[in-house]
Amino acid sequence: MAANMYRVGDYVFFENSSSNPYLIRRIEELNKTASGNVEAKVVCFYRRRDISQSLIQLADKHAKDLEEEKESPSEPELSEKQKHQLRHRELFLSRQYESLPATHIRGKCSVALLNETEAVLSYLEKEDTFFYSLVYDPTQKTLLADKGEIRVGPRFQADVPEMLQEGEPDDRDQSKLEMKMWDPECPLTNKQIDQFLVVARAVGTFARALDCSSSVRQPSLHMSAAAASRDITLFHAMDTLHRHGYDLSSALSVLVPQGGPVLCRDEMEEWSSSEANLFEEALEKYGKDFNDIRQDFLPWKSLTSIIEYYYMWKTTDRYVQQKRLKAAEAESKLKQVYIPTYNKPNPNQISVSNGKMATVNGAASTGSFHTAGGGRACESCFGVQSAQWYSWGPPNMQCRLCVSCWMYWKKYGGLKMPSRAEGAEEKTPPSPAPNELRSRGHGARQSSHMVPMRNSGSPKSSMKTKQAFLLQATRLTKLARHMCRDLIRLRRAARRPFVPINCGAIKAECKSSLNS
Template identity: 65%
Template sequence: QTSNYVYFENSSSNPYLIRRIEELNKTANGNVEAKVVCLFRRRDISGNLNTLADSNAREFEEESKQPALSEQQKHQLKHRELFLSRQFESLPATHIRGKCNVTLLNETDVLAGYLEKEDCFFYSLVFDPVQKTLLADQGEIRVGSKYQAEIPDKLAEGESDNRIQEKLETKVWDPNNQLKDPQIDQFLVVARAVGTFARALDCSSSIRQPSLHMSAAAASRDITLFHAMDTLQKNSYDLAKAMSTLVPQGGPVLCRDEMEEWSASEAMLFEEALEKYGKDFNDIRQDFLPWKSLASVVQFYYMWKTTDRYIQQKRLKAAEADSKLKQVYIPTYTKPNPNQIMRLSVRLVSASNRLLLSTAAQSPQWYAWGPPNMQCRLCASCWIYWKKYGGLKTPTQLEGEVQGLSPFTRNEGRAKLLAKNRQTFILQTTKLTRIARRVCEDILQPRRAARRPYASINANAVKAECKHTHTRQSRVSINNSLTNQWSAVFTRHILVSLHPFWNLDQASTKKKIVPGTRFQVVFR
């Protein structure tokens, strides 16, 4: 339903997109589209902005005094951080893959609590995809010790307050004045009349309020009453002096508020900006009304809310919201993922956590991950984690991170690591494989074969050489069937050592591997 945070899938291999649903609209062909607000992960922003986010995270940790976290917890915590944006887009509702929770981070939160909950994220910065900037969210909830008022000690009984009251506050009205309420009311009526007359004399006001009724309505606003009461206060509640202050020799005093100072075109710009940014007055001023001050924009907003224009727009929005969908039912997505490996005849083995990208050595289901030439695999649990959180559970070089570093510290060598487009060709071999590689060294020429992975191997020649070499070196008679058996074993290990992902039942076919492949295998 609207205002929910959900996962959207736009690619079978990439992590889910996290979006907030603003509207649900039904298209002409009967499909449902969701108008959503975009949220971005750390992997979606540039390295410079990641550095800025790291600095913000360090400041938050210092101010909020977070408990110590392990390196793995710090690594996983980066996957829970999102960046809000003002960017909208429309996506098909059929691409929704589930709900999640996104909250604004404040210093009372414990970061480790986000790791204990599934589908839980936080944000504290706002990302602008157009300007490529990262700013603090203006809607920050001011909770914490730095936002608390400093309460002075209570005065003892009989103790006088030695503070200078004029520096602490400004007195604008004295309720214990000598005037009676009817006298004050009469003075306020005179002030409104003076305000109406002043608008009739002012040329710009006569254009904006051409009728007497409109001028009287403008003169009855709060700005006129505040000016009248301030005049009484300054003249010590002397009506004669206050009256002369309202109408000096140069003519009546004209007081205007923001509703009168703004033109009709400026008011329309404000309404357009309010529709786009909501109550983000900084963005409204910066993008739509740069010649206005922030205080002027805020004052105009609260005065605008008292007008008939605001009431009409509120009714129109309510009627429009009633005509739109409030929620939509999305069935559980059960189609198989294209990255799912139906049959996997080998078991992946870890080598210092560089190639085995899963936390489990064995899994009932594996998924292809990363560039095709890397031949990387993820178990079912790690695949779900990758789709939801956009990273791996443990730091790996393939993900551009090195163990032992703080998640809020950038790795200087990361750019060089990611710039390598060819990975090292590594083989993990057994003793039997190494022996088999030496038997037919003249035919195989392993060093040359490693540089030419596309060149096919003549399996018959290898098998014949194995048989001939074994027969020549043996001083006893060996049964031909036993010789053939050992020759087949040697040939099998030779082919696997050079081309580990060949189908061993069809070793004579000319199947090839991608150059630069990096893998490790162990046979059951």
């Protein structure tokens, strides 16, 4: 019962084709459709076989760099078979979401971020266990590391100077230091400061009563007083005190200048109701991606203004109401779903009848073993007996897998044993010719998973003709070879192909010899 219960956050196998390997996904949401079926919103994970050859080489380089960074590589050397099977356990996380029917779930698995302190063999010892270390972007076709870095060094840490002794002068450039905004040792008492802040709030309330736009936004005295008590008014009052040397009479005269009382507004007051509605709509669509919010919804607002408004908006009743609604909506969503074990026959099942292969729809008995007919063994383990056989690869090749290797293929996307084709694929040059890129990439992906490929014709059709060329030396060059042997030293230059030859000196020596 528990094995068939799938919850939000589980890593699961999805089947989208009877012959292809399972998809590996993480359940984010379980939603009930109008027809009563359950759909799962899932995060996509990709296998090595799903990405291009150039990105696979990039992933291998990243793994090699991680291996070199280890201080004490005490792990035993892996065999070729273990390396081959370890590649099948590697996945690539993506930020891509998709919705799939919950009935296509075929079991649970485990996916974890690669732990550098854990032995890689531990992933092979556990069934249905995978790891990832890179994030794949299927749109941009890029791979990025999915972890932060510890920022240590002079670029990230401040150099703390030695503590000054009593009477020792401070030689630092004061203009480069922080600006003091408030002196905690000011001559005013706490009571005097509180009284000044009360006066500042009263001036702010009076200023809003005189301002026409504020009287429309805050029609009542209670709302005006609440707006005047916000932090922007208190910050202005304390800054005024500091700038006037904590002289109360001088600071009070600044609060009420010749033209009328000072009115201080923050972003919560500056924004109109229509702008607030636009912001909430954008926040629902983009989340806290303030750059996209500004670009698509509020281009006339600065990024600083949007961020400041966001944190003020989180203190309002409107935010509290939306948070409660979202919590109630999340509570009403499905938390888990029961999917019975899938036991329908696979169309790829085959049986042996009179030594000939025949496709059947019924499952074979698990207690009996069938010998592969026609002299063909399992393409993975090369066994000749199995409780059930499955056709694999192109139909014309008539390849087959035993039960164990078929389940390995479905779960891990490859065959158990490495092949010579895979070794040849690893030696493929990283930069093929442009007109070979498409065909070679497809062939490499097939050969790396031992999928038989059909011969498309003669070898000449699949090979690129090389362009012949002739290097013809001039007479002066031929003469220089004989006249300047002490400078050229051909044998020594041939052993050092990357050290340039001083052609200028050779040319000058040759001309002087010819003139003499």
